[in-house]
Amino acid sequence: MSNDRVIPWQPTVIAGPKQALMVTPETAELMIRKSKRPLFVLGPLVKEEPLLSLAVGIAEKWDLPVVTTGNAYKAFNEKGLDSTAYGAVEIVNLLKDPEWKGVNGEGQHDLVIFLGCIYYLASQGLSSLKHFAPHLKTLTICKFFHSNADASFPNMKDEEWLKYLAKMAGQ
């Protein structure tokens, strides 16, 4: 299929006419650079190597505050990355509240970058933010196209994806 890269990874999560913008690492970096208060949300699917190190690399390179979901906290903590643990639905719930002050108490975030949450759960969370959090943008850098995000990496094979992530980690 020619447009296979931008059909949502699980095709039936298509929710309506609005689709995410497919982005490359360069555009993703631009989004982070432009953001005032970004947040990096890391899920349980990236708690093993080599993804663990790549995720840590990205967090460090861009100096991103990190939230870990599911039980991802432990692996990242052991790797020396400080994060705040929330359930995926808890962090999304906080993000959609314009009054919430963010993980560092510095104000609500304006960009949330997701990596490694379970696909369909992430899709539901992104849908929630798409509808109810107009104050922020969402970016997903999984190897799956997420149509409910504002911007998403395309569907990719591991090899290409690892290159994308390495690029973002400045490696």
Next chain:
Amino acid sequence: MVIYVAPKPKEMKDDFWKSKDIKISIGEIEENEGAKSVEEIPSGPTPKPSITDLRSWDMKLLDRYEPFYAPFCDMCCLCTFGKCDLNGKKGACGIDAAAQQARTVLLASCIGSACHSGHSRHLVDHLIHEFGADHPIDMGMNIDIEAPIMMTVLGKTPKNLGDLKEALDYLEEQMIHLLSACHTGQEGKSIDFESKALHAGLMDNLGMEIGDIAQIAALNLPKGDEDAPLVELGVGTIQTEKPVILCIGHNVLPGAGIMDYMDETGQEEDLEVCGICCAAIDISRYNNRAKVVGPMSKQLKFVRSGVADVIVVDEQCVRTDVLEEAQAKNTAVLATTDKICLGLPDLTDEDADKVVSKLVNKEIEGALILDPEKLGEIAVKTANILSPERANMKMLPDLDEIQKLAAECTECGWCQRVCPNSQPMMEAVTGAATGDFTGFENLYLTDVCYTCGRCEQECERELPLMSMLAKVGERLSKEEKFTIRAGRGPAQDVEIRKVGAPLVLGDIPGVIAFVGCSNYPEGGKEVAEMAKEFLERNYIVLTTGCGAMSIGEYKDEEGKTLYEQYSGDFDARGLVNMGSCVSNSHVVGATIKVANIFAKKPLEGNFEEIADYILNRVGACGVAWGAYSQKAAAIATGVNRWGIPVVLGPHGSKYRRLYLGRADKKESWKIKDLRTGEVLEGEPAPEHLLYAAETREEALPMIAKLCIRPTDTAKGRQIKLNNYLDLYKRYFGRLAPDVHLFIRNEKDIPITYKKDVQKVLEEVGWEPRKIAQEPSLMGMDGD
């Protein structure tokens, strides 16, 4: 044969009714089918509540646990003004996305609730026809509160089957109003849709109770028997050389008809009767010779295995293509209820032998038989004839053929993409092409693949992936021999009396109910492991339905199932299989009984006070790790209205709505102490009302946390916190960062974590808080 479970000698030393503070005024004395019965005048404020009568309670809940919406779809396509795109816009009728989500939840709850009450209506009408309206509702000597939900909601206790009709009439009226609110241009606010969904959930819980007590009373199912027999579970327990009848669905009546016919004709040893989904549980409550194949995740692979000579479907959770699937295996199909007719001719009034002849001669594709007794005869006779003819159908293509088929795979990867859990079906297939079947085996074991069949539908080579799975699993299935304790029905009043105090004070850290279906992200083993964890930690573990079966499919190192290791007592370390879906009512019922028996709260028409009591004082938590259906949505919504939190698996996020608390918003946890009238700083206990966890490791500490209640004594709080902190530490590698929220004063600090907790308390500037003696959400602002 009907198993008769002899009640234990009455253990109630004192006169139960005298010991309660309930004032019963004698009202009208009614003529009732010739018998005189005493009707109690409802004492509480809301007997037979209308949609709006409990709205103020709902608003209290929703204020604290705000609905969290995750739209599954941006659009609405319910009327011809649409489709409307609700992403940042209102629909043509004016509805916004939040209200539309809540509307969808109401609709789902109505569907689920209607399923249970429709099922119950069937049962009650049939059982009245068979046993008479004056057949008593007697739940045995140890249960005086036969119908706690009905008592609380309707304000009266049913004495006989006829009384159940009144309850059904009431709930059917409510359901009509609720469903009508989903029409275009009715309700406009999400919060009011939610209140209605909560009402639909309550009606669901009521409908389940009506159904289960009707069948327990009339069919003599176990009556709260902690020693209910162990029943065989698993594909490997089925003797495939005998004629096999498979029942799928939820209604006990057709299965009971089959067992009765076999008994009456002396064929009880000659055939195998087995079930999938709740029908299995209820038939085995009726007759413990019936075997339980397993949860609904077995459906397609078991049907494809061809083992069944006859498939009998009743209602709910039956694959809608069952006829097509069965025909491919020359299996006869009998539909038995008005809910599922499958386009089959209604031959209820035809002579049984004629129907059998038409079925075995393939003159008809199957038959609709609405009379359970006749169904029993037809099913048995048909299975007896078909079984020898079908011997070769019970064999699947051999492994060589699987390998050949697998070699056709183009490695397009779409099977994996459409799999709800992204399971590695493609790897299983490419492995099989080289003669390595471990990929398929891993998918087969503990239903990691729950045979939804989506991959097969997608496959561009049209590979029969489910048949391939069934074949590879055939060898493994022989080892699938387990046990499950037959559903015992409700908790006994004497048991509640024993555990009431330790539960409310926290010495027993909680009641955890594993319920729901097979929509598990990683197979059924996860549920069994979670149940085991809490059993070892002294919780009371309840279970029902497919969850109960998944728990039974797990064996420890010694080869014992959890049912063999733990007693069926409603007590700490008890593993209590309450029964089928409709038995979920007894989970709620048990918490209601705590309020009544332990705290002497009158039930009649007193919903709000009872729910307020449960929310604030009974450390109960539901876990629906694999919730999938609208019924599960309705059950959870009802359970939530009673003040019981529920944790869902990750697929639960697709229900579109959760109820999440905000621990960071102090003001939402204020609580009134009814003893002093003071409004006090509270704590997030329970923190959420409906939560979806991403992983089992996340769920475990959350479940333990959601059992914390403001009334815990210091000792009880220490026990509960210890469990929470242990589990958090195991899976997160650190002290739970929110521990300070649950320390009211220094006595609450668990000894094993003393130093660490004290350090946190210092860091956050913690100060001791007053403890509410009678915490309540009632009497606060707005009341």
